[in-house]
Amino acid sequence: MLAFLVQRISQAVLVMFVISVIAFAIQDGLGDPLQEMVGMSVSMEEREALREELGLNDSMVVQYLRFAGNALQGDLGNSYFYGKPTLEVIAEHLPATLELVIGASLIIMFLSVPIGVYAAIRPQAWLAKFFMGVSTVGISIPVFLTAIVLIQIYSIGVTIEWFPEDTGWGRWLNGAFTTEGGLPSYGRGDELTHLFGTWYSGFFSTDGLMHLVLPCVSLASIMLPLFIRLIRAEMMEVLQSDYIRYARAKGLSSMRINFLHALKNTMLPVITVGGVQVGVMVAYTILTETVFQWPGVGLMFLEAITRSDIPLIVAYLMVVGLIFVITNTLVDLVYGLVNPTVKLTGKKA
Amino acid sequence: MTTATLSRWNRFRESFLWYSFKRDKVAIVSSIVLLLMVFAAVFAPLFAPTDPYDLAQIDIMNSELPPVGMSGADAAFPLGTDAQGRDMLSTILYGTRVSLLIGFGAVVLQAALGILFGLLAGYLGGRVDSILMRIADVQLSFSTLMVAIIVGAVFKASFGNLMFGEIAIYMLIFIIGVAEWPQIARTVRASVLAEKKKEYVDAAKVMGFRTNRIMFRHILPNTLSPIFVIATVQIANAIISEAALSFLGLGMPETQPSLGSLIKSGFDYIQSGSWWITLIPGLVLVVLVLVINLLGDWLRDVMNPRLYKG
Numbered sequence: 265m266l267a268f269l270v271q272r273i274s275q276a277v278l279v280m281f282v283i284s285v286i287a288f289a290i291q292d293g294l295g296d297p298l299q300e301m302v303g304m305s306v307s308m309e310e311r312e313a314l315r316e317e318l319g320l321n322d323s324m325v326v327q328y329l330r331f332a333g334n335a336l337q338g339d340l341g342n343s344y345f346y347g348k349p350t351l352e353v354i355a356e357h358l359p360a361t362l363e364l365v366i367g368a369s370l371i372i373m374f375l376s377v378p379i380g381v382y383a384a385i386r387p388q389a390w391l392a393k394f395f396m397g398v399s400t401v402g403i404s405i406p407v408f409l410t411a412i413v414l415i416q417i418y419s420i421g422v423t424i425e426w427f428p429e430d431t432g433w434g435r436w437l438n439g440a441f442t443t444e445g446g447l448p449s450y451g452r453g454d455e456l457t458h459l460f461g462t463w464y465s466g467f468f469s470t471d472g473l474m475h476l477v478l479p480c481v482s483l484a485s486i487m488l489p490l491f492i493r494l495i496r497a498e499m500m501e502v503l504q505s506d507y508i509r510y511a512r513a514k515g516l517s518s519m520r521i522n523f524l525h526a527l528k529n530t531m532l533p534v535i536t537v538g539g540v541q542v543g544v545m546v547a548y549t550i551l552t553e554t555v556f557q558w559p560g561v562g563l564m565f566l567e568a569i570t571r572s573d574i575p576l577i578v579a580y581l582m583v584v585g586l587i588f589v590i591t592n593t594l595v596d597l598v599y600g601l602v603n604p605t606v607k608l609t610g611k612k613a
Numbered sequence: 614m615t616t617a618t619l620s621r622w623n624r625f626r627e628s629f630l631w632y633s634f635k636r637d638k639v640a641i642v643s644s645i646v647l648l649l650m651v652f653a654a655v656f657a658p659l660f661a662p663t664d665p666y667d668l669a670q671i672d673i674m675n676s677e678l679p680p681v682g683m684s685g686a687d688a689a690f691p692l693g694t695d696a697q698g699r700d701m702l703s704t705i706l707y708g709t710r711v712s713l714l715i716g717f718g719a720v721v722l723q724a725a726l727g728i729l730f731g732l733l734a735g736y737l738g739g740r741v742d743s744i745l746m747r748i749a750d751v752q753l754s755f756s757t758l759m760v761a762i763i764v765g766a767v768f769k770a771s772f773g774n775l776m777f778g779e780i781a782i783y784m785l786i787f788i789i790g791v792a793e794w795p796q797i798a799r800t801v802r803a804s805v806l807a808e809k810k811k812e813y814v815d816a817a818k819v820m821g822f823r824t825n826r827i828m829f830r831h832i833l834p835n836t837l838s839p840i841f842v843i844a845t846v847q848i849a850n851a852i853i854s855e856a857a858l859s860f861l862g863l864g865m866p867e868t869q870p871s872l873g874s875l876i877k878s879g880f881d882y883i884q885s886g887s888w889w890i891t892l893i894p895g896l897v898l899v900v901l902v903l904v905i906n907l908l909g910d911w912l913r914d915v916m917n918p919r920l921y922k923g
Contacts, residue, residue: 279751290767400910404903406853408860409895412880416888540754547759551857555880566861569766577770581763585755592754 268600276593283585287578288331291341292324340582341575345568350579354561358583359463360452361549361560367480368545372487380495381530384503385522387496396496399489407548411482411555418478419449448475450557479556486548487541494537499530532599539595543588633915640911643904650901654709661703662690666869680889695875695890696882704875705894709901711871715785716852720844722790723851724797728840731801732828736809746802749795761792761854765863778866785864789851800843804836838916846909849902856898872898 427434456464466472550562692701858864859873879891
């Protein structure tokens with residue numbers, strides 16, 4: 265176990281090293297800090313002196329070591345635009361993104377498990393087929409498009425006049441398809457509760473929750489089909505196994521078999537994939553936040569690109585890289601702990 | 614020459630692929646829809662009523678006209694016009710062309726990279742294998758979209774807006790191709806591992822063929838069907854990635870729009886009630902991606918040797 269732990273952690277450190285090299289290369293290749301600091305009027309000699317003073321004439325390795333050393337101490341430079349440490353800027357924006365991810369994950373958890381299990385138990389039922397069809401279509405819809413459609417329907421509202429208004433059924437159908445709109449589609453609202461530090465939460469006020477609805481549903485919509493398919497596939501495989509047939513032969517109630525015995529073994533691979541999907545989710549938060557002008561790190565990153573705010577771009581890469589590496593390593597470790605069939609290195613089979 | 618092509622055609626007609634295609638309604642409908650869309654997109658200059666790249670044909674007075682069937686519509690613009698007065702039908706046809714071109718180009722690039730690295734990793738094994746697959750793992754764990762966004766962001770920041778707009782098509786093909794090669798490399802590697810244990814490979818080795826020849830002439834042809842399956846799905850993924858990048862402003866410029874940049878430019882006007890500028894290209898994008906995915910699903914079912922019952 266210890267060897268497994270050491271191996272995974274050293275791997276994580278190696279990946280983080282590569283990410284820091286890439287981030288350093290971006291910083292070095294893109295930004296000339298001198299240009300940001302001094303105006304046109306500064307003479308060549310002064311520039312050269314400043315260059316020397318800032319250590320920009322040192323060798324690459326020395327410069328990288330300085331960058332990495334500072335990063336380890338939590339110093340990733342100052343943002344050009346905000347004029348304060350980049351990590352501080354990220355800390356201010358991170359809670360918004362986290363709340364978005366938490367909300368979406370809750371929706372995914374509470375919907376994918378029942379639907380996936382149902383589709384596995386009754387694969388031939390029309391409702392199960394309907395869910396699978398919807399999830400195939402769902403995978404083909406990009407997250408920003410779902411978001412736009414949701415905004416059109418629930419924020420702006422839709423008036424449908426396809427059916428004749430002078431007949432009873434026509435009026436009813438028109439009414440059934442017409443939506444009021446009114447859900448907020450912009451930002452987080454202003455009734456945020458201060459939790460601690462830089463964390464202002466939208467979970468504790470009606471207004472905050474209303475603002476969370478559309479972004480969270482959009483973000484969940486892209487992951488939901490994937491999880492439903494995964495749970496269904498895993499569950500169907502488990503249902504074929506000998507111990508389930510034994511449980512059936514023993515005469516256990518099907519409720520007990522499905523939800524106690526089968527579901528337990530279904531969730532193991534699902535949790536692993538779920539952990540890895542956190543990474544994918546970060547990429548989708550950028551899209552979701554752009555559509556809803558959600559003041560999280562994704563929107564901040566995009567704005568940093570348009571403003572050429574190099575230190576902030578680099579800091580974002582480092583922070584997101586760290587989040588990825590930590591979640592992936594944790595998932596690996598948990599999987600190794602929970603599943604005895606995973607071969608741990610250093611242990612003879 | 615004629616007999617050879619004829620016999621190939623006959624061979625195709627008697628194949629399991631054609632047999633199962635004829636019996637699958639979903640596959641038939643999706644391939645017809647896909648063919649129609651590809652045809653319309655490739656010959657866009659012939660079908661499109663106007664040329665959206667030609668500024669002389671655009672009249673700002675025609676901006677934000679609704680599609681036919683709504684009040685205030687103009688019969689000259691069946692799908693309405695966008696905020697600059699461009700005909701939506703024409704921009705969508707041209708946009709589909711750009712999206713398909715990028716999707717296809719990106720898959721060709723990632724297939725080249727994926728086949729090369731997959732063959733090397735699978736056949737040579739050892740250190741080459743572990744290094745290449747480690748890179749692939751890390752890249753996949755970051756999610757291909759994230760990698761594409763980051764590479765796109767760096768390119769955009771280093772080239773500047775104007776320059777980036779001019780070479781955007783090549784940039785996008787490069788970005789998406791590089792971001793998604795691990796998918797294909799993994800598939801290739803898995804089938805190479807299975808193939809390399811077979812006798813014909815041993816025979817080729819005994820005959821003294823060079824490694825390159827064995828890899829590309831002997832093993833590669835036998836790994837083509839899984840590559841084909843995954844490449845189909847990857848085209849759909851590449852089109853979605855392109856749309857996502859364009860939507861974020863890291864892709865095609867508005868003057869030469871893809872479906873993604875059409876959706877993006879229309880999104881600014883959705884609050885003023887002009888839903889068609891963003892939702893019609895969106896619908897086209899969804900249909901395009903959906904039919905490719907459905908065809909991919911069908912191909913996987915047919916070509917997967919484990920499910921083969923013919």
